[in-house]
Amino acid sequence: MDARRESERVNKHVTVERTSDRELVVTRTINGPARLVFEAWTRPELFKRWWVPKSLGMSLKAIEMDVRVGGKYRLNFGDGMDFFGKYLEVTPPSRLVWTNEEAGENGQITTVTFEEKGGRTLLVMHELYPSKEALDAAGTGAAEAMGETFQQLDELLLTLDSSGL
Amino acid sequence: MVQYYSTRFDASFAALSDPTRRGVLEQLARGDASITELADKFHLTLTGMKKHVGVLEDAGLVTTEKIGRVRNCRLGLQQLEAEAAWIERIRQLWAARFDELDRVVEELKRKEKIDGRKKRK
Numbered sequence: 001m002d003a004r005r006e007s008e009r010v011n012k013h014v015t016v017e018r019t020s021d022r023e024l025v026v027t028r029t030i031n032g033p034a035r036l037v038f039e040a041w042t043r044p045e046l047f048k049r050w051w052v053p054k055s056l057g058m059s060l061k062a063i064e065m066d067v068r069v070g071g072k073y074r075l076n077f078g079d080g081m082d083f084f085g086k087y088l089e090v091t092p093p094s095r096l097v098w099t100n101e102e103a104g105e106n107g108q109i110t111t112v113t114f115e116e117k118g119g120r121t122l123l124v125m126h127e128l129y130p131s132k133e134a135l136d137a138a139g140t141g142a143a144e145a146m147g148e149t150f151q152q153l154d155e156l157l158l159t160l161d162s163s164g165l
Numbered sequence: 166m167v168q169y170y171s172t173r174f175d176a177s178f179a180a181l182s183d184p185t186r187r188g189v190l191e192q193l194a195r196g197d198a199s200i201t202e203l204a205d206k207f208h209l210t211l212t213g214m215k216k217h218v219g220v221l222e223d224a225g226l227v228t229t230e231k232i233g234r235v236r237n238c239r240l241g242l243q244q245l246e247a248e249a250a251w252i253e254r255i256r257q258l259w260a261a262r263f264d265e266l267d268r269v270v271e272e273l274k275r276k277e278k279i280d281g282r283k284k285r286k
Contacts, residue, residue, distance in 0.1 A: 014263060016256040024255070028263045032270035036277070040269045050265035056258075123263075139251035142258040 021132040026125040034116035037123065038093035041112070042067040051075075073098065106134040178257070180224035185209070186217050190226060190240065197239040200229075 015027045030037050040046045044065045052060045052075075062076040067090055074084040082102060089097035094114050100107040108129040115122040129135040180186055185207055192198060192206060204214035218238055221227035226241045 012263070012267070014256050014260045016252050016259065018252070026255070026259050028259065030263070030266060030270055032274055036270050036273040037266070039273060040266055046269050046273075050262055050269050053261050053265040055261045125259075136251075139254050142254040 018135070022129045022135055024127045024129070024135060024138065026127075028123050030121045030123055031119075032121060033093075033119055034114040034121045035093040037114050037121045038096075041096060042090075042092075048075075067096075103134070106130060106137070108134065108138075177224045177226060178253075180220050180226055183217070183220075186221055189214075189217060189221065189238075193227065193238060193240045197237055199235045199237055201235070203238065 011029055013028070015025075017025050019025050040050065042065070044063045047065065048060050048063050052058055058077055060075060061078040063074070065071075065073045067073075067087055069087060069090055071090075072084065072086045074082060076082050083100070085099035085101040085107065087096065087098045088109070089095060089111075093116075095112070097109065097111045099109055106129070108127045111126045111128075113124045113126075115124070127135075127138075129138070181190075188207060189203055192203065198206070200211060200214050200218060203209075203218070204211050207214065209217075218227060218229060218236075222229060222241075224241075227238055228241050229236050229238050231237075
C-alpha cells in the first residue's frame with residue numbers, strides 16, 4: 001500500500017520551455033528505473049504504444065527501429081506520412097540522440113537523457129532546430145498530431161479573433 | 166511562465182473539451198446572449214446551461230452580468246495568446262505520450278517482479 005501511495009506522489013507535470021529561438025526542452029518524471037524507461041523507448045513494440053497513444057487518434061501502420069549508432073528508424077502512418085531519421089548516439093540507459101529527417105533540412109536533432117534518482121527517472125528531451133521558423137512550425141506539427149481537439153481550438157481561436165475582442 | 170500558463174490552460178482546455186461549450190463560445194463570438202437564450206439555442210435546461218456557462222466563466226473564457234432578472238453572457242477578455250497556445254499544444258502532445266509511457270513502464274516493472282520471483286524458486 002505504501003508503494004502505491006508513493007507512486008501517486010510522483011509529479012506527472014510536463015514542463016515545456018523554449019530555451020532559445022531554436023531550442024525546445026520538455027521534461028517529465030517517470031515512476032520507474034532508467035533501464036525500463038530506456039527499454040520502453042528502444043523496443044519498437046513498446047515504443048509504438050506510447051509514442052502514438054490512442055488519444056491522438058492516429059494509427060501507426062508500420063514501425064522499424066534499428067537502435068544503434070547510425071541505425072535508422074521509420075514510423076509509417078499510411079497515406080505516405082512517414083517520420084524517419086537515424087540514431088546518432090545510443091548510450092543505455094542514460095542517453096539517446098536521433099535525427100528527424102522527414103522535414104528535410106528543417107529537421108531537428110533530438111536528445112533525450114534519462115536520469116535515475118530513487119527509482120524514478122527524470123526525462124529531459126532537448127530538441128535543436130536548424131532555424132527559428134522550423135521550431136515555430138513544431139507547434140503546428142503538434143497540433144496536427146493532437147488531431148481534432150486542436151483543430152477545434154484553432155477554429156475557435158479564429159472565431160474569437162474575428163470577433164474583434 | 167510555463168507553469169503559470171499551464172494552470173490557466175488546464176482550465177481552458179477542460180472548458181473547451183465539451184462540444185456544447187465550444188458552441189456557446191462560437192455563439193457568443195457573434196454577440197452577447199442570456200442564459201435563457203443559450204439554453205433555447207442548445208436545447209438544454211436552464212440548470213444545464215448554467216453549469217456550462219459556469220465552467221467557461223471559471224476558465225476566464227466567458228463573463229456574466231446580471232441585468233434585472235436576466236443573466237447576460239459575453240466572451241471573456243482573457244485571450245489565448247499565441248505563444249502560450251503554441252507551448253500548450255506541445256505540452257498536450259507530450260502529456261498524452263508520457264501518460265501512456267507510465268503504463269508501459271508500470272507493466273515492465275510488474276513483469277520484472279514476476280520474473281524475479283520465478284527465478285528464486
